[in-house]
Amino acid sequence: MTLILKQKRRIRRVEVERAPRLGLIRPTKLGFRVSVRLHDGQTPEDYARVLDKLAHAWKVHSVRLVSWRPGKVTLVATLSDPLDRVSIPVLSDGLLRVRVGLLDTGTPFAIDFRAVPHWLNVGATQSGKSNLANVLIVGLAPQPVALVGFDLKGGVEFTPYQARMSALATERAECAELLADLIGIIKSRMALCRAHRVKNIWHPRLPESARPMPIVVLVDEVAELFLMADPKSEKEEVAAVATRLLRIAQLGRAFGIYLKICGQRVGSDLGPGVTALRAQLTGRICHMVNDDETAKMALGDMDAGALVAARQISPAMPGTAIVIGSEGRWHRMRSVHVTEEQAEAAAAEYAHLTPSWADLTRGAGSAGDVDDSEMDEFTIPDLEDLPV
Numbered sequence: 001m002t003l004i005l006k007q008k009r010r011i012r013r014v015e016v017e018r019a020p021r022l023g024l025i026r027p028t029k030l031g032f033r034v035s036v037r038l039h040d041g042q043t044p045e046d047y048a049r050v051l052d053k054l055a056h057a058w059k060v061h062s063v064r065l066v067s068w069r070p071g072k073v074t075l076v077a078t079l080s081d082p083l084d085r086v087s088i089p090v091l092s093d094g095l096l097r098v099r100v101g102l103l104d105t106g107t108p109f110a111i112d113f114r115a116v117p118h119w120l121n122v123g124a125t126q127s128g129k130s131n132l133a134n135v136l137i138v139g140l141a142p143q144p145v146a147l148v149g150f151d152l153k154g155g156v157e158f159t160p161y162q163a164r165m166s167a168l169a170t171e172r173a174e175c176a177e178l179l180a181d182l183i184g185i186i187k188s189r190m191a192l193c194r195a196h197r198v199k200n201i202w203h204p205r206l207p208e209s210a211r212p213m214p215i216v217v218l219v220d221e222v223a224e225l226f227l228m229a230d231p232k233s234e235k236e237e238v239a240a241v242a243t244r245l246l247r248i249a250q251l252g253r254a255f256g257i258y259l260k261i262c263g264q265r266v267g268s269d270l271g272p273g274v275t276a277l278r279a280q281l282t283g284r285i286c287h288m289v290n291d292d293e294t295a296k297m298a299l300g301d302m303d304a305g306a307l308v309a310a311r312q313i314s315p316a317m318p319g320t321a322i323v324i325g326s327e328g329r330w331h332r333m334r335s336v337h338v339t340e341e342q343a344e345a346a347a348a349e350y351a352h353l354t355p356s357w358a359d360l361t362r363g364a365g366s367a368g369d370v371d372d373s374e375m376d377e378f379t380i381p382d383l384e385d386l387p388v
């Protein structure tokens with residue numbers, strides 16, 4: 001007699017770790033480049049998440065995912081940090097374009113106001129913000145550009161460069177007036193563009209002789225413009241400053257007015273005016289910061305990876321920042337080291353190129369013509385309402 005035993009076949013899935021399939025390893029100036037074939041079910045995201053681990057496994061300084069196409073990602077490994085020593089010359093690299101530093105890819109990083117008109121630069125104390133301003137002064141001083149400073153640190157930041165500045169405001173009341181002047185300039189440039197049926201001052205139909213000079217506005221310590229010690233007396237002034245700055249950010253680009261706004265701390269607690277302003281500042285430079293909210297204000301709406309990289313900036317490498325420029329991707333960048341003395345010398349050397357404020361505002365109307373009520377929806381909170 002034969003005994004028939006019935007046994008159910010069981011299938012068990014076993015996770016098998018499969019090594020990635022690497023393509024040819026090609027040397028680059030700073031390390032190597034390799035493409036990796038994705039296994040079934042993998043996406044480029046899976047690699048983006050573990051780049052740090054790969055860097056440790058390969059014993060290199062960093063690994064970046066530089067591109068992907070279906071089924072494949074390309075990784076670039078850097079053997080040592082190219083930002084340890086940055087020695088490119090500061091170069092005026094075309095009108096309104098300054099090479100300010102080096103990217104971790106080894107290529108120069110330029111602030112190009114015509115490509116990205118407005119910039120937000122945040123950073124804790126000693127993180128390298130002033131150095132970046134020095135670089136810009138050196139790069140812009142020889143160019144046919146007007147420079148305007150807002151320095152709420154009582155002028156200590158920009159006074160050394162005053163020779164090359166067409167206007168410098170150091171008190172909030174002065175800032176409000178100067179911003180009103182800038183809006184007057186925008187209005188007169190609007191009229192000029194209308195008269196020539198062009199949409200911006202760079203249009204080739206605008207005769208060269210009529211083209212107005214571009215103005216780069218440097219704002220230091222932006223929080224000081226928004227904070228109020230006595231809300232009763234200061235509320236109106238702060239509201240005026242906030243709305244004017246926002247209008248310039250919204251309208252300035254087409255009319256040759258560009259902003260670089262700088263601060264240690266830029267948070268939504270400073271008021272809705274700051275959040276609205278931030279949306280207009282598409283260029284972002286985030287040095288080492290002390291609070292997460294400031295990093296989020298600078299980078300948070302761009303890419304989660306950028307935030308992580310910002311937290312990893314070492315205080316031992318001042319001038320290092322996470323930057324987001326024209327193509328919207330983030331990079332580590334370190335600025336060229338430029339001392340205050342070098343920037344001051346450049347400002348003095350090119351002082352003769354400084355247009356007077358009277359020349360710039362000629363025909364632009366006065367501060368009294370500015371109607372702030374158009375932007376009343378951005379109310380500024382009282383100091384007591386701010387979280388401590």
Ligand SMILES: Nc1ncnc2c1ncn2[C@@H]1O[C@H](COP(=O)(O)OP(=O)(O)OP(=O)(O)O)[C@@H](O)[C@H]1O
Nearest residue numbers: 124125126127128129130131318319334335336337
């Ligand atoms: N790219 C750089 N390379 C080398 N050193 C740098 C660089 N950037 C800044 N430093 C140095 O780091 C120090 C702090 O820089 P900086 O004064 O620019 O910081 P900061 O953010 O403006 O500080 P604070 O807000 O206190 O004025 C300075 O001694 C400066 O020389």
